[in-house]
Amino acid sequence: MDNxxxxxxxxxxxxxxxxxxxxxxxxxPTVGLFVSSFRTADQIASSGWWNALxxxxxxxxxxxxxxxxxxxxxxxxxxxxxLFMVEGREAAPISSYGTSSxxxxxxxPGEEAELRRGGTITVQExxxxxxxxxxxxxxxxxxxxxxxxEIPPEFTLxxxxxxxxxxxxxxxxxxxxxxxxxxxxxxxxxxxxPAIVAQGAPVVGGLVxxxxxxxxxxxxxxxAEGAQTTDDMGRAFFSTLTVTVPATIIPIVVAxxxxxxxxxxxxxxxxxxxxxxxxxxxxxxxxALIPLLKLHLAIGIGKGYLGVxxxxxxxxxxxxxxxxxxxxxxxxxxxxxxxxxxxxxEFQIFTKIILPxxxxxxxxxAIFQFLWTWNDLLVAKVFLxxxxxxxxxxxxxxxxxxGTRGGNWEILATAAFVSIAVPLVVxxxxxxxxxxxxxxxxxx
Amino acid sequence: xxxxLQGLLTIVIGVGSCIGxxxxxxxxLDRVLFPARGPNAGRNINRANMIRPWLxxxxxxxxxxxxxxxxxxxxxxxxxxxxxxxxxFIGLANYTQMMxxxxxxxxxxxxxxxxxxxxxxxxxxxLLAAQLTDRIGWGNIAKSLIFMPxxxxxxxxxxxxxxxxxARPPDAExxxxxxxxxxxxxxxxxxxWLTIPFWNxxxxxxxxxxxxxxxxxxxxxxxxxxxxxxxVEAAIVDGANPFQIFFKIKVPQIMxxxxxxxxxxxxxxxxxxxxxxxxxxxxxxxxxxxxYMFDKLFRANDWGVGSAxxxxxxxxxxxxxxxxxRQARKEMR
Numbered sequence: 001m002d003n004x005x006x007x008x009x010x011x012x013x014x015x016x017x018x019x020x021x022x023x024x025x026x027x028x029p030t031v032g033l034f035v036s037s038f039r040t041a042d043q044i045a046s047s048g049w050w051n052a053l054x055x056x057x058x059x060x061x062x063x064x065x066x067x068x069x070x071x072x073x074x075x076x077x078x079x080x081x082x083l084f085m086v087e088g089r090e091a092a093p094i095s096s097y098g099t100s101s102x103x104x105x106x107x108x109p110g111e112e113a114e115l116r117r118g119g120t121i122t123v124q125e126x127x128x129x130x131x132x133x134x135x136x137x138x139x140x141x142x143x144x145x146x147x148x149x150e151i152p153p154e155f156t157l158x159x160x161x162x163x164x165x166x167x168x169x170x171x172x173x174x175x176x177x178x179x180x181x182x183x184x185x186x187x188x189x190x191x192x193x194p195a196i197v198a199q200g201a202p203v204v205g206g207l208v209x210x211x212x213x214x215x216x217x218x219x220x221x222x223x224a225e226g227a228q229t230t231d232d233m234g235r236a237f238f239s240t241l242t243v244t245v246p247a248t249i250i251p252i253v254v255a256x257x258x259x260x261x262x263x264x265x266x267x268x269x270x271x272x273x274x275x276x277x278x279x280x281x282x283x284x285x286x287x288a289l290i291p292l293l294k295l296h297l298a299i300g301i302g303k304g305y306l307g308v309x310x311x312x313x314x315x316x317x318x319x320x321x322x323x324x325x326x327x328x329x330x331x332x333x334x335x336x337x338x339x340x341x342x343x344x345x346e347f348q349i350f351t352k353i354i355l356p357x358x359x360x361x362x363x364x365x366a367i368f369q370f371l372w373t374w375n376d377l378l379v380a381k382v383f384l385x386x387x388x389x390x391x392x393x394x395x396x397x398x399x400x401x402x403g404t405r406g407g408n409w410e411i412l413a414t415a416a417f418v419s420i421a422v423p424l425v426v427x428x429x430x431x432x433x434x435x436x437x438x439x440x441x442x443x444x
Numbered sequence: 445x446x447x448x449l450q451g452l453l454t455i456v457i458g459v460g461s462c463i464g465x466x467x468x469x470x471x472x473l474d475r476v477l478f479p480a481r482g483p484n485a486g487r488n489i490n491r492a493n494m495i496r497p498w499l500x501x502x503x504x505x506x507x508x509x510x511x512x513x514x515x516x517x518x519x520x521x522x523x524x525x526x527x528x529x530x531x532x533f534i535g536l537a538n539y540t541q542m543m544x545x546x547x548x549x550x551x552x553x554x555x556x557x558x559x560x561x562x563x564x565x566x567x568x569x570x571l572l573a574a575q576l577t578d579r580i581g582w583g584n585i586a587k588s589l590i591f592m593p594x595x596x597x598x599x600x601x602x603x604x605x606x607x608x609x610x611a612r613p614p615d616a617e618x619x620x621x622x623x624x625x626x627x628x629x630x631x632x633x634x635x636x637w638l639t640i641p642f643w644n645x646x647x648x649x650x651x652x653x654x655x656x657x658x659x660x661x662x663x664x665x666x667x668x669x670x671x672x673x674x675x676v677e678a679a680i681v682d683g684a685n686p687f688q689i690f691f692k693i694k695v696p697q698i699m700x701x702x703x704x705x706x707x708x709x710x711x712x713x714x715x716x717x718x719x720x721x722x723x724x725x726x727x728x729x730x731x732x733x734x735x736y737m738f739d740k741l742f743r744a745n746d747w748g749v750g751s752a753x754x755x756x757x758x759x760x761x762x763x764x765x766x767x768x769x770r771q772a773r774k775e776m777r
Contacts, residue, residue: 011686012579012580015576015579015580016580018576019573019576019577019580019583019586022569022572022573022576022586022590023586023589023590026589026590026592026593026654026657026658027589027592028621029604029605029607029608029654030592030593030596030604032604032607032608032621033603033604033607036607044619045619046617047617047619048617048618048619048620048621048624049607049619050621208452211452242450245455246454246455246458249455249458249459250455250458250459250462253458253459253462253463254462254503254504254507255504257462257466257500257501257503257504258500258501258503258504258505260500261496261497261500261501262501265493265496265497265500266497267494267497267498270497271773271776273501273505274772274776275769275772275773276508276513277508278768278769278772279765279768279769280508280512280513281768282711282761282764282765282768283512283513283516283758283761283765284711284714284715284734284754284757284758284761285512285715286715286717286734286737286754286757287515287516287519287754287755287757287758288511288512288515288519289515289741289754290515290518290519290522290741290747290750290751290754291514291515291518291519291522292511292515295510305450305454306454309454309458310507310511311511313507313511314507314508314510314511314512315511315512317504317507317508317511317512318508318512321504321508345470345474346470346496346500347466347467347470350500371594371595374597375596375597375598375599375600376597377597377598377599377717377718377721377722378717378718378734378738381742382742395597395599395600395718398599398600398603398722399599399721399722402602402603402606402722409607409610409619412603412606412607413603413607415603416599416600416603416604419597419599419600420595420596420597420600423595423596423597424592424595424596426595427592427594427595428588428592431588431591434594435662438659438662438663439662439663439666
């Protein structure tokens, strides 16, 4: 046994290191996208995102002040100022500079450089320059100076302004805070209610407040640059939300009743029906696309929100019924039989006893369905998005951005992160229920 | 009307009418049709209880049948008819046409490759992660970070990994991490990873493995915890080393769970669409069945061949379907 105990400590270190490596490997790509969404296009193009946290050597093309500001001192013309101030940039230590694009690091800071058009310039490390010329300095714009400088890490919210519209992030933060306060207050006042009300109602209330605030006050304080993407991504966010919420709630209600019947009512053909549901669990939804699209077009639903809600409801039902039935079948028999003996109707048993007790299973299905509908591309493409382009979802918007702006990483990364952020919040907040649902669905 | 308000209204109407339906139909059954009063009270209660399950089941069964069961047969029928001639029965012509296309065989071949690689790698990484994280204090945090990609959409993942695979011209600074490492280690010119024939399939598969490993880990970790302590202790007493314990004691005991994980990921792989659609759209020899079908349906507008390829996906799924149903029936007995 000594042997094993001694072995263990060295092995434990190996385990710790392997897990650190594994987690780093799994996190690295996502962090890359996250960091990139806070960098400017220039920064993304000039260095890998992993350099974003460190100061980087960058070559900049700066200009002196306009020659109009030159002054005559002791018979020579002098132009003085700071290269960084001209462009309104943060000052950064200059390591070398040049006056020609062919040799951009010809001179060290403090050295005097000859200008091609006559005169000399001296650039200090902090960007101060002094241009001296015997003749009057000509030209309308300042003279180009190429500097190499240590640029400190710099992050910006500008990409979010471009993708979503001005001030959206700020306003959204305020609305979310308001919704969170409402959630807290409702949670506190409803604490004495049954679990399903105490936990469910505040979430619903908070979401409704959030949507109302966003719909009435609006999210954007005005048209931003790049209006094309702005409108589309902001609108796509709300389209996605509009698709997701009903598509999550309706199947739960429908499935809960069916699951109760399959779990606790006795009738011929029950086992067959359960097998039917299990079978449908794996039917690829690819098969449903053409017949249902034809059906929707034939009965007049066409392409639109109603169609996509119905489709998501249908596709989500097998898992909902299966998960809920398994959970309900595991509830103690005594409770239900006692209630029956006491004269409760089946409807009362279901709403007053089964539904509140099944809250964990309802929550785990709700999370599955939410993630699946939010992240879905195929169903939206077939049942929602028509030729007019009036309705769209974020996943589709991102795919289109990939096609049209494949190189604009600042736009792509930000758009993708906006669409990922909501599921990630839900994931980390409700992970417990997600894991429980996965285990109920798979481990038998 | 604003779509968001429309959505809220739909929730209210949808949920309201569902609950209203259940309540009203139960009331009707108990009060009007078979009231538990009068001379036939006993018979009425029995009859009401025979009908009630179907009231509870009806909306779900209706939706399931309409949205999943009926389309299977309708797709089968469509795959045997010609769309242009008003739906005339043309036998297996769509299938023969499909078999003659090299893109179809490319999609089949790639799908088989995906079927082998993705479930195997995801399960292996998941098992490794489960075994390692169960032994350490901060294992739960590590687990939740490895599990996180599950919440990310396939499209989001495609963007994330496109950034990883990004290639810049040889003289520029590389911003894709893979090329940065590649150039740094080998000194070669950066590679366009997604256009290298055959190997680009693997670069796409990595994305799905990255997503599915967390799922495998969560399930397998629960299974590993369920292993009886005595079996492991007995092995230690017998002098087994940690690797022997893992491979000879633990893995055989969780084999059924490994099978479940494997088949679940297989199902995801068979339906894989978004990743290929967003990253390469089937170019450079990366076509897969679901994307091929989408192409046929909505680009070529050929519903016959599109349905035929959907049926091929269904055929590939069928063994798992049968196995699942048999498992479920076995449990119920």
